[in-house]
Amino acid sequence: MDGAIDHRIIVCTLCRDVPTGIRSGESLCADLRSRLSAHDEPAVAHGFTIEGVECMAGCARPLTVAFQAPGKATYLFGSVDAEADVGDLVRFARLYASLADGWCNSGQRPPRLAGKTLARIPAPGKLAGDSQ
Numbered sequence: 001m002d003g004a005i006d007h008r009i010i011v012c013t014l015c016r017d018v019p020t021g022i023r024s025g026e027s028l029c030a031d032l033r034s035r036l037s038a039h040d041e042p043a044v045a046h047g048f049t050i051e052g053v054e055c056m057a058g059c060a061r062p063l064t065v066a067f068q069a070p071g072k073a074t075y076l077f078g079s080v081d082a083e084a085d086v087g088d089l090v091r092f093a094r095l096y097a098s099l100a101d102g103w104c105n106s107g108q109r110p111p112r113l114a115g116k117t118l119a120r121i122p123a124p125g126k127l128a129g130d131s132q
Helices: 025-037 042-046 087-098
Strands: 005-013 048-051 065-068 074-077 117-121
Touching: 005 025, 025 048, 025 087, 042 087, 048 117, 065 087
Parallel strands: 005 048
Antiparallel strands: 005 065, 065 074, 074 117
16 A cells, blocks of 8 residues: 555444444444554555544435545445444445545455445546446
């Protein structure tokens, strides 16, 4: 991965987990930072910033998490379980960092995230049918 690329994981801090009613965005941010900085992920962690934001308008499918980087497709995931899905979020971070344009199909995404994709937004200038 090119450490010069600014990859971001953005987590909603106002979403309440459906089963518990707890706002777990801040704890998910901390868990992601910890896991990405762990012994086997430092190269991935170096290129990522993990940020909390108060709302991403995914209220119907809380907890929402987004991945974005310059020149790459942006992903928005919803119905994220802060405890059960954190491992697959780390796996997706590794995959996302490895993709030049960020584009992957649902079969490439970790299993727990495949059905939780709310949006995949092409990078500017990377729309389907573009010759680039």
